[in-house]
Each structure stands twice: as C-alpha cells, then as structure tokens.
Amino acid sequence: MPRRSTVMPISTPKKTPSRIWILGIWATFIFVSAWVVFRADYRADISAFLPKNPTPNQQLLVDQLKDGVISRLTLIGIEGADAATLAQLSKRVAAQLRTDPQWASVNNGEAVAIQQDGKFLLDNRYLLSDNNKPSTWSVAGLQTALNESRQLLSQSAGLFAKKLVPRDPTGEVMRMLDDLVANNAVATVSGVWVVPRINQGKQKCGQSREEECAKSIQNSSRAVLMAQTKAAGIDLDAQQRAMESALHAFETAKQETANAADASVQLSGPGVFSALSRERIKSDATRFSTIATALVIMLVWWVYRSPRVVALGLLPVATGVLAGIAAVALVFGSVHGITLGFGATLIGEAVDYGIYLFTLIRRDNQGNEHINGATDVVENSSAHHTMKLIWPTLRLGVMTSICGFSAMMLSDFPGLQQLGVFSVAGLIAAVLATRFVLPNLLPHDFQIRDGSLGQKLASLAHAAPRLRRPLTFAVIALVAAGVINRQSLWNDDISNLSPISLSEQKRDEELRTALGAPDVRFMVVTESADLETTLQAAEKAAVALAALRDAGLIRSFDTPTQFLPSEAAQNARKQALPAADTLRARLDEAVVSAGFSRNVFEPFLTDVEATRSRLLVHRSTLDGTQLATKVDALLVQKPNRVTAILPIQGMHEDAELQQKVIAAMAALGAPNASGALALPNIRLMDMKTETNELYQTYRHQALAYALAGVVAIALLLWVTTRSISRTARLLLPLAAAVIVTAATLLALGVSLSIFHLVALLLVIGVGSNYVLFFDQQLTKDGSLAPVMLSLVVCNLSTVFGFGVLALSSMPVLKAIGGTVAIGAVMSLVFAAVYLQPAAAQNNE
Amino acid sequence: MTFGKNSLNVIAALKAVAMMLASLSIMAPVSPMAPTSPTSSTSSTSSLHAADANDALLKNVMARLASVKSAKADFVEKRFVKLLNAPAESSGVLIYTAPDRFEKHTKKPLEERMTVERDMVTLDNVARKKQQQIFIPQFPALAAIVDAMRGALSGNLPQLQQAFSIAVSGNATRWKLHLVPLEASQYAYIHAVDVTGRDDFIDAIEIFQSDGDRSLMSMTRAAP
Structure with missing residues (x-):
C-alpha cells in the first residue's frame, strides 16, 4: 500500500528553455533511431561469424555457406499416409513448385528430368567413361567385355540389362550407373521417391493389435523431394518465402488428395534451418523479453507504486536499445540476429540506471537543505539534485561497462564488432537519457515509499x-x-550452439540418408585460375582417391569430372575410339566366341562412330539434367578462381589410416621432381575441424578482447581513484x-x-x-x-x-x-x- | 546459424537418379503399345460348369500350396534370349519360408543371392561384391515376377488374383497355372508366367517376356 501518492502530473510552473530543448532533442533522437531501426536489414546468417581475412579453406567454406548450391537445398519429407497417397502428394507438390519461379529445380524422382540425364549419359558415354582406353578396343578387350555382358544376361539384372547390351556391350553406362548408385538407391512408388522409414513399422508391431500394426506398416513410408531455391542460402527473406511456398503447396496438395488427412510435411536444409532459427530467436526473444519486462515492471511497481515511474524506469532501456540497434544498422548496414540476442543484455544494465535515481531520491530530498544555490529549484529539484549526486558514480559505472564492450569493436569478426558498437552506443544513450531526460520527466515531488x-x-x-x-x-x-x-572448460563443437533441435537434426540426417546424401565431413579441394587446369587436377586427385577406395580407406567419393571431364581427358578418349571398319572387324572376331548372335551390335557400331565426331562435353551440355546440379555443387567458378570439390564418403575411422589418406593427398599437391607439372594446390579439408576451428578463433578472439576490456576497466578505475x-x-x-x-x-x-x-x-x-x-x-x-x-x-x-x-x-x-x-x-x-x-x- | 554442418552433403544425392535411370529412361521398352486387355483373354470361360470346376481346382491347388510352410529346391534356369546364340543357363537353390520370404541363390555360373522379403529385393552380387536393395514396386517387371512366384509359393489366392488373371488346367496332382499380369505397366514387360507343379510342389516357372524372350526355371526337391 503506498503511503503517499506519487502519481503527480509533470506540472512545472515554468517550462525552461533548457528542459524543452532537452526533451525535444531526445524525442527527435528517439524518432530518428526508431526510423532507422524500423528500416534496418536484419540477418541471421553465419556471415557475422566468419572472419574478414579467411584462410583459403575458410574462404571456400564461406562461399559455400553463403551462396553455394548446397546452401540452396531444401529437403521435403511427406509422411503419415500410405505409399500411394504419398506418391500422389509428392507429384502434386512438385508440380506446383515447378511452376513457382522461386525454385530452380524440384526433384522427386519423377522422370521429368531423369530422361534428360539418361540421354546425356548414353550419348556421351565414351567421352565420360574412363574405361574408354585403347586396350578396351582390342579383340581381347572386346571379348572380355562381351563375356561380362553375357554373364550379366544370365543374372537377375539381365532382364533389364538386355535392352542396353546391343548399344553398349562394353557396359559403360552400367559402370557409370554403378558409380552413381554406389550404396544408395532411392526407392520409388509410382515413379516418385517414397522410402521406407527405417524400423518404424517393426518397432510398433511388437505387442500391438494387428490392425494398428498393419496401419503402421502401411504408413511407414515417407515421400522425399529435393529442391533448390534460386535465391542464395544467405538470403533469409527469400528462403523464408520459399519455405512458405513449399508449405502452401503441400496444404493445397493435401486438400486435393484423398486419404491424406493425416499427412504431414517436414522441411529441412541449410536455408530452411537458417530461416527457422531466425524465426525462433525472434519469437523466443520476444516471448521471454515480454515475460521478463512484465516481471521487472511488477517489481518496480511493487517498490514505487506508480505507473509513471515504471514507464520512466524503462525509458533509458528503450532509448538505449533503439540507439544501439540504430548505431549497428548505420555502421554495418545490417543487424545480425545474434546482436539482438546479446542486446537483451543491455536491458539488464540500463534498467538499473533509473532505479538508482529513483531509490536514492528520497534520502537526498530529505537532506536537501544543505545543497547550494546553483542547483536550485527549477522544476523537480530533488530529482535533479539526486542526479547530480549520483552522476559521478553512474558515469564511472557506465564507463567501465563501455570499456568492457568497446574492445569487441577491434575484433576481426563482424559479429563481435556489432556487439561492441551496439553495447557502447546503447549504454551511452541510456545513461544520457537517465542523466538529462529522466529528471525532467519525474513527478514533481517524487519519493519512494518508506x-x-x-x-x-x-x-x-x-x-x-x-x-x-x-x-x-x-x-x-x-x-x-x-x-x-x-x-x-570450453565447448568448441559448433553444432551444440545450433538453435536447431536434435530431433530436427536427426530428421535432416534421415532425409539425407534416404536420398543417399550423407553429411560430408572430408573433401579434397583443388583450385586454379582456369577450368581446364582445375579439372585436370581433379582427375589426378580422383585417380588417387580411387586407389584409396580400392584399398578400403574410404568408401566412395564424388568428382565433378565424372560428368564434366577435362578437355584433355575427353580428347584422349576420342582418340582411343577405333575407326568403324577396324571396330567391326574386331567385334566380328569377338562376338561368336562370346556366344552372342551375329549382327546384334549394329547400334553399338553406330554410336561409337558418332562419338568420334561428337562435340566435347561442356558445362552447357549438361543443361536440363539433374547432373548439372551435381557438377555445379562440385565446381565453384568465380572470376580467376575455379575450385573443384571432391567429397569423400565413409572415411576410415582409424586415425592412422586417415593420416595415410591425408599423406596421399599431400603427395599429390607437392611439386614433382621436374617441378613443371606440379598440381595446383590440392588439399584435404575436414569440414568439421574447419568450422570448429573457425569458431574457436572466434571464441579466442572474444576472450582476448574481453580480457583487454577488463584491463581497460582496471585502468579506468585506477585513473579515477588514483x-x-x-x-x-x-x-x-x-x-x-x-x-x-x-x-x-x-x-x-x-x-x-x-x-x-x-x-x-x-x-x-x-x-x-x-x-x-x-x-x-x-x-x-x-x-x-x-x-x-x-x-x-x-x-x-x-x-x-x-x-x-x-x-x-x-x-x-x-x-x-x-x-x-x-x-x-x-x-x-x-x-x-x-x-x-x-x-x-x-x-x- | 547453421554453419558448415549441412554443406556439401547433397552432392551424393544425385546418385538417386541412377535407379530411376535404370528403370525408366534407358531400359524401359520403347513400345508403349497398350496390352490387349489381358484381363478378358483368359478368365472368361464359355461354360459356367467348366468355370466352377476350374474354380474348385484352383482353390484345391492353392490350398495345397498354402499348407507348405517352408521348402527348398534345386533349380536350373534357362534363358532364351535373342541376343545370345545359345540359352544362358544358371543353377542354384531356391529357399522359401512362409508367408512371404524367398531366396534365390544362384551358384553357377556366377554366384548371386536374391532375397525377397515383404516389398524389398536384396540383390547380393557375390562375384562382383555388389549389394543392392530394390523397392519392388519400382520395377514393374520385377514386381510381376516376384508377385507370381510369391503368390504361387504361398498359395495366397486373393493376392495372386489381385495381380494376375489366372487360368488353371490339369488336375490336383498335376496342374498348371497360367498367370497374365493385370497391371498394364507389368504387362509391358511380362506377358505371362506359367507355374506348373505336382501336389504341393512347384516344379517349373516359365516367364514369357513381351519381347519374345523367355526363361524357364525347373525345380527339383532338395534335401531340407
């Protein structure tokens, strides 16, 4: 119960020019800051955590994360219905997204683009296959190939292979498919990707009733779609819109499809995750700051029993936050979500300023008589007076805080710099608002209850x-x-900081596994100034990796040269193809002994001859195929810098064996004896270490600057106290x-x-x-x-x-x-x- | 903040494309000729009496087959493929476990193990050290063959009738089922599957492919 009413109008007998000026300047400042804050560009991408002067590996990481093909990937999973219904949903969602200009490509296993891929592989098989070498085309070589084809026909796959054998008796397409499929095949239902959800059915069927069991088996599938946005992964607004369009497409498809009432959709992928985390940080920050503000208000109310004082107590906070965000927006051009997150911290300090003033007023008001004439009674003398008394201490307090945070501004990371600018600007604005604005707005005879x-x-x-x-x-x-x-003491695993929940990370993993796209940790990277040199280097690296694969050190790898070989390699393959007559003669010799009927291989002879005069495969040859996406993901082309990426799957877990892989790659990159043919810059990258190291650097730097801040605080105190x-x-x-x-x-x-x-x-x-x-x-x-x-x-x-x-x-x-x-x-x-x-x- | 965790993983996803290639673009038969309504060709019998008799025989045969809980047979398979100047022959063991699992273990000329369970086929190419899992509905031709073999082995008449029109001939101790796929996509590859047997034992499965090639698998009872 308040002992006395503190709710008084700000009734001042005369409004002095200085007061009007101060309030006017403050109002203008608030207005301008609010305008800047409102117009500011908010981001939640990782760029703030990336160093300004990255190492080459980091640069690659940065590029990939910002706008690489991978960053544009969205995985869509649909579940909760039987396989046929899921297939239908998948087709409808894909059809809708394919007409949406936001999406560069949508792949759900449908034959739309795949026929293009098949045609590309078939047409260019002799330019693409590294099996195409002179020995393949000898009589003995042909015989071996034909024998293999014959064996294939007697096997289970023969039913399918026989369509291909007359065109491709040396099995080039099959070989490329084997490479492509490796260990992964995506199952389909009515032509679209529908995969069984691992273990789901079996687990549920332990004790439960038969019907439920049957239903859970029936509904234990998941339709998967793989889509690429046109916008870069770093463009979160666009990612958000794309995400919404996918959700909308699903809802529409669900309404059009029978038996789909229980179907649900999940989106996953870097862009989706970034957009989601931005949303979450935003909503959590909003929700919890609201609760926190409410609690603080209740506290202040309990102490002062005055709505105006409560409002005034928050005034320095609001001023500080607005000023801080506006300053960051003006200095950096955009505001990072994390800065806002840290920004919550400002509230903690700024709200104190008002409270110091309010709580100390009563006492000083009582002992007011001895104050000298200079301060005298213009408006709220007690507030002004108290302010003057506490100002030196308050000022010192703010200065120590500023010292603590300003060191961050020197950092190499924009994220830390933003934090520094935000805090310093915010604290200055908050303390100035406390010093000059608050006393002018406090009720005339403000006193806290005894x-x-x-x-x-x-x-x-x-x-x-x-x-x-x-x-x-x-x-x-x-x-x-x-x-x-x-x-x-320190946790340097960056994934622990991800705002994405474990279950979401797990589902992402599942979708990737379903699509045969496991998380890649190791990759071989090679770069040079031009495409041809890079591709040639990638081919050499691929040869070395193939040897490591055969030795069991790695499970498999990818290379852009699989579908876009260097011109040198393609020309060599062209050269290896024999002339039509020669080939016919050799084939005739081989055919009978291999048990094939005569004249079944006319399509083969025609194809080989056609390849001899075929144009080489360029990136544009791949247009319209899904393979183009793959090549683009593995080949980063920038002006004067072409980088090839060869991801390694299933690196051996043994550290010693890993060292062998590392050594093999290092040997490739080293100049050879003559030095002339040294390969450009081949290196093995460990994405996990790389990102964690990046973060570690970030943390080390933060620590260093924090310590510098502490030193500055100590110096300040020493200068003040002597x-x-x-x-x-x-x-x-x-x-x-x-x-x-x-x-x-x-x-x-x-x-x-x-x-x-x-x-x-x-x-x-x-x-x-x-x-x-x-x-x-x-x-x-x-x-x-x-x-x-x-x-x-x-x-x-x-x-x-x-x-x-x-x-x-x-x-x-x-x-x-x-x-x-x-x-x-x-x-x-x-x-x-x-x-x-x-x-x-x-x-x- | 997603950091590097999700980068560059998807590259391998395109491998997925390969299975599609295998089934759709390259190996699919070019002739989109509609099957000449296989449904009507075999099942409509002129005499109602004969139909009843056939029905009874079919039920009888299926009941006998259904009583088998597991079986093991040696097989010899001959493939008559136009591309080859002589039939391709292979042999091995066939193992069946009720209700829906069977394994075709080819031993010659190249070892290969094909396991069918529920709707997945696992192909273990022992010679080439290559393993592959195939979701059956993805390959209509495979689905037709698997459905026919599994339907007959399990004696599950409703299941068999879902996928094929069935003509039965002979008697309970020496019978023959003539199966024609109902599904157009399957008929495009497989025109018919003939299953012959004695009592509860299937001794031959002959598959007639749409391009004229055929394969004949003959079984003899093997020691369990």
Whole structure:
C-alpha cells in the first residue's frame, strides 16, 4: 500500500528553455533511431561469424555457406499416409513448385528430368567413361567385355540389362550407373521417391493389435523431394518465402488428395534451418523479453507504486536499445540476429540506471537543505539534485561497462564488432537519457515509499564480510580447478550452439540418408585460375582417391569430372575410339566366341562412330539434367578462381589410416621432381575441424578482447581513484563473481561457449555498478541502508529479466540468461562480502 | 546459424537418379503399345460348369500350396534370349519360408543371392561384391515376377488374383497355372508366367517376356 501518492502530473510552473530543448532533442533522437531501426536489414546468417581475412579453406567454406548450391537445398519429407497417397502428394507438390519461379529445380524422382540425364549419359558415354582406353578396343578387350555382358544376361539384372547390351556391350553406362548408385538407391512408388522409414513399422508391431500394426506398416513410408531455391542460402527473406511456398503447396496438395488427412510435411536444409532459427530467436526473444519486462515492471511497481515511474524506469532501456540497434544498422548496414540476442543484455544494465535515481531520491530530498544555490529549484529539484549526486558514480559505472564492450569493436569478426558498437552506443544513450531526460520527466515531488526493507537488507549486508575467508578459499580452489581442467572448460563443437533441435537434426540426417546424401565431413579441394587446369587436377586427385577406395580407406567419393571431364581427358578418349571398319572387324572376331548372335551390335557400331565426331562435353551440355546440379555443387567458378570439390564418403575411422589418406593427398599437391607439372594446390579439408576451428578463433578472439576490456576497466578505475589498492579492492568482488559464476555453470554441466563469455563480460558491466555504488555509499557515511534497497531492486530486476531468458531453448538466450542471472547475484553478494571493512579503513 | 554442418552433403544425392535411370529412361521398352486387355483373354470361360470346376481346382491347388510352410529346391534356369546364340543357363537353390520370404541363390555360373522379403529385393552380387536393395514396386517387371512366384509359393489366392488373371488346367496332382499380369505397366514387360507343379510342389516357372524372350526355371526337391 503506498503511503503517499506519487502519481503527480509533470506540472512545472515554468517550462525552461533548457528542459524543452532537452526533451525535444531526445524525442527527435528517439524518432530518428526508431526510423532507422524500423528500416534496418536484419540477418541471421553465419556471415557475422566468419572472419574478414579467411584462410583459403575458410574462404571456400564461406562461399559455400553463403551462396553455394548446397546452401540452396531444401529437403521435403511427406509422411503419415500410405505409399500411394504419398506418391500422389509428392507429384502434386512438385508440380506446383515447378511452376513457382522461386525454385530452380524440384526433384522427386519423377522422370521429368531423369530422361534428360539418361540421354546425356548414353550419348556421351565414351567421352565420360574412363574405361574408354585403347586396350578396351582390342579383340581381347572386346571379348572380355562381351563375356561380362553375357554373364550379366544370365543374372537377375539381365532382364533389364538386355535392352542396353546391343548399344553398349562394353557396359559403360552400367559402370557409370554403378558409380552413381554406389550404396544408395532411392526407392520409388509410382515413379516418385517414397522410402521406407527405417524400423518404424517393426518397432510398433511388437505387442500391438494387428490392425494398428498393419496401419503402421502401411504408413511407414515417407515421400522425399529435393529442391533448390534460386535465391542464395544467405538470403533469409527469400528462403523464408520459399519455405512458405513449399508449405502452401503441400496444404493445397493435401486438400486435393484423398486419404491424406493425416499427412504431414517436414522441411529441412541449410536455408530452411537458417530461416527457422531466425524465426525462433525472434519469437523466443520476444516471448521471454515480454515475460521478463512484465516481471521487472511488477517489481518496480511493487517498490514505487506508480505507473509513471515504471514507464520512466524503462525509458533509458528503450532509448538505449533503439540507439544501439540504430548505431549497428548505420555502421554495418545490417543487424545480425545474434546482436539482438546479446542486446537483451543491455536491458539488464540500463534498467538499473533509473532505479538508482529513483531509490536514492528520497534520502537526498530529505537532506536537501544543505545543497547550494546553483542547483536550485527549477522544476523537480530533488530529482535533479539526486542526479547530480549520483552522476559521478553512474558515469564511472557506465564507463567501465563501455570499456568492457568497446574492445569487441577491434575484433576481426563482424559479429563481435556489432556487439561492441551496439553495447557502447546503447549504454551511452541510456545513461544520457537517465542523466538529462529522466529528471525532467519525474513527478514533481517524487519519493519512494518508506520502508524498513532497506534497514533489513543493510543488516544482512553488514553481516556479509564473515563469509570473506571461506569465500576467498573457495575462489582460489575454483581457479586452481579451472587451471587444471582448462582443456575441458570450453565447448568448441559448433553444432551444440545450433538453435536447431536434435530431433530436427536427426530428421535432416534421415532425409539425407534416404536420398543417399550423407553429411560430408572430408573433401579434397583443388583450385586454379582456369577450368581446364582445375579439372585436370581433379582427375589426378580422383585417380588417387580411387586407389584409396580400392584399398578400403574410404568408401566412395564424388568428382565433378565424372560428368564434366577435362578437355584433355575427353580428347584422349576420342582418340582411343577405333575407326568403324577396324571396330567391326574386331567385334566380328569377338562376338561368336562370346556366344552372342551375329549382327546384334549394329547400334553399338553406330554410336561409337558418332562419338568420334561428337562435340566435347561442356558445362552447357549438361543443361536440363539433374547432373548439372551435381557438377555445379562440385565446381565453384568465380572470376580467376575455379575450385573443384571432391567429397569423400565413409572415411576410415582409424586415425592412422586417415593420416595415410591425408599423406596421399599431400603427395599429390607437392611439386614433382621436374617441378613443371606440379598440381595446383590440392588439399584435404575436414569440414568439421574447419568450422570448429573457425569458431574457436572466434571464441579466442572474444576472450582476448574481453580480457583487454577488463584491463581497460582496471585502468579506468585506477585513473579515477588514483589508488592501486582501491582499484584492486573494487575489482576483487567482480573477479570473484565471474569465477564463481563460471564455476557454477560448469558444475551444472554446462560447458562454456562464446555466449557465456559475452554474458560474463556483462556480469562485470552490471556488477561494476553495484560495486561502485556500494563503495560510494560506504566511503560517504559507512551506512548501507539507503543504498541497499536500490541495489537489491536493481539486482532482482536483472535476475528476473535474465533468469527468464534461461528458460529459452535457444542456446544463445539460454546461456546469456543463466549466466547473467547467477552473475548478478554473485556480484552483489561479493560486493557486500569484500568491500565493507575496506571502506571502514579508507576515508578519502 | 547453421554453419558448415549441412554443406556439401547433397552432392551424393544425385546418385538417386541412377535407379530411376535404370528403370525408366534407358531400359524401359520403347513400345508403349497398350496390352490387349489381358484381363478378358483368359478368365472368361464359355461354360459356367467348366468355370466352377476350374474354380474348385484352383482353390484345391492353392490350398495345397498354402499348407507348405517352408521348402527348398534345386533349380536350373534357362534363358532364351535373342541376343545370345545359345540359352544362358544358371543353377542354384531356391529357399522359401512362409508367408512371404524367398531366396534365390544362384551358384553357377556366377554366384548371386536374391532375397525377397515383404516389398524389398536384396540383390547380393557375390562375384562382383555388389549389394543392392530394390523397392519392388519400382520395377514393374520385377514386381510381376516376384508377385507370381510369391503368390504361387504361398498359395495366397486373393493376392495372386489381385495381380494376375489366372487360368488353371490339369488336375490336383498335376496342374498348371497360367498367370497374365493385370497391371498394364507389368504387362509391358511380362506377358505371362506359367507355374506348373505336382501336389504341393512347384516344379517349373516359365516367364514369357513381351519381347519374345523367355526363361524357364525347373525345380527339383532338395534335401531340407
């Protein structure tokens, strides 16, 4: 129950020009910032996590992630109906998406593009097949080939193979298909990809009734579609639209199809994941900030009982957030979602500013008489006066926070730079709003309600130093433990930071496996300035990889040269083809002994002769085939730089054997004796290590800059206090708080990520305010009662605001929320523990 | 933030294309001639009495077959293919386990194991060290053959009638089933499958392909 009404109009007898000016400038600033924020471009792609000066491997990674063919891939899975219905749904969805200009290609196994592929392979088989060499065309070679074909005819596959044998007795197409199929075949129902969902049926059929069992078997299929967007994977708005169009296509198809009531669709793929995570960060951030804001409002309301004060308390926060986002948008041209996530952190500090002011007013109002005439009563004298009193401390607090964050601006990573700019601009705006705007808007005779709460809190605080000794030991022990276990403190597996849930990652995996597209970790990369050189190098690498495959070190690999060989290789193959008469004579000799009827091979002779004058295969020859997508994925063509990628599937798990693969690839890249024919830059890349290393660099840099920030804070305190011992005393509670917070997280089974690091920095930012106010109060009169309430309210608001974020499923929000909530409490407790006797001895 | 986890994986996806190639574009028969309504050709018998008799015989034969829970037979298969100047011959063992699993283990001239279970065929080409899983409905020709063999082996009349029109001749101890695929896509490859047997044992399966080639698989009971 409020003892007195604080709800008063901002009734000031005379509006001084300075007040009008200040409010006018502030309103203009808010308006302009809001406009910038509203117009800003928001992103959630990984570019902010990519270094500005990448290594060649990183550059490749970056290119692929930004706009590579792979980044444009969307996998669509449809399930929850019988196979025939799924097939129909798949056809309808594909038909609709094929007419949609957003999609570059849609493949669901239908014959649409596949006939093109078959024609391409058949027509160009002698240019594409590396089996085409002079020895194949000798009488003996032909005989061997014909014998094999004959055996094939007596096998199960013979039923299908016999259509092909008269055209292709040497089995070139079959061989290419074998390579293509490798271990993967996508099952189809009525011509479209419908795959059994592994184990699904069997598991359900253990004990359950027969009908259910039958139904679950019947519905245990999944239709899969593979689509490419036209837009790059990094264009999240476009990815979002494409995703929506796919969902819409499914809903339409579902309504048109009978028995499809229970059917459901899942989308997967890099673009989908990026768009989804942006949505999720957005919705989680919105939801939890709303809850957090509500809690903070309730708290402030409970203390001040005034809606206006509640609103005013949030004013510096709002100003700071707007200014921060606007500054990032202006400096970087776009705002990254993660910056916004970190930005939540600003709330924690900025909301304190108002509270310091509000809570301290009453006391200073009481002792108001002694203030000198200069400040006198223009409007809300008490607010202005209090502001002047606390300003030095507040200013120092803000400056320490700024020091902490501004180091981030020097980073090599745009993500960290954005964070730095955001925090610095936000904090400055928030503190200026507190300093100049708030006092002008506060009710004329604002006073917080009296209470014994402050006294109680103060007596608690006075008892705190007893904990000092045990706490100091604990901190030292924790530091020692941390040093010993320093290897396992940090979590460098980037996938743990992905906002994509495990079940979604698993489904992505399933869809990929169904389509025979497992996650690729290792790949051989080669690049040069022109296409022909790169292709030739890729062919050499492919030969080496084939040897490794035959030796069992890898399971299989892909190469763009499978469908786009170098011109040199194609010309050699052309040369190997014998003239028509020669071939006919040799074939006649081989045919009878191989048990074939005479004259069945006329189509073969015609094809070989046609190939001798055929144009070489170029990238454009592949147009209209699905194989073009494959080649484009494996061949990155940029001006003056053509990169071939040869992904390796099933690298041997044994580390020693892996070393052999690495060595074999390294040998390829090394210049040979003459040096003249050295292959351009062939290297083996481990995508997982590469991405994790990238992240590690990011984290190392963040850590380095955070430490630099701490040093800057220490310097600032020293310059201000002119006392090394006092600086040390001020820093001690903060250091202890950071250490205990980190230890608490680790004890809870959390391994620290970059998000925790930034959150710890924020703990220092927020905590330094507590420490400074605490210290100021002690220095002044040794009594904590007046300042305790404001500190506790600040602390609770931080705990509420961030504690709620800890409930989010987004790693970034969760990490920041939990860390800051714990850290804020620790900072205050440790300030009470460490600062008091120091104050007693120290009278400046 | 998806990072590198999902990059470059899909490349291999196009391998999928290959199975389609195998079934659709290259090897599909070029003649899209509609089957001359196979349904009507065999099943409409003139005499109602004869139909009843046939019906009874068919049920009798199927009941005998259905009573077999497992069987093992040596087989010799001859393929009469126009491309070859002599029939291609292979031999091996056929193992059946009720209701829907059978294995054709070819031993000569090249070892190969074809296992049919539910709607999947596993082809294990032992000689070439190549294994392949095939979803049966994907290959109409394969589906026709598998349906005929499995339908006859299991004695499942409704299942057999779903896929074929059936003509039966002979008597209960020496019978012959003439199966004609009902499905146009299957008929495009397979015109008929003749299954002959004694009592509960199938001793020959002859497959007539639409291009005139045929294959004859003869079975003799093997020690279990």
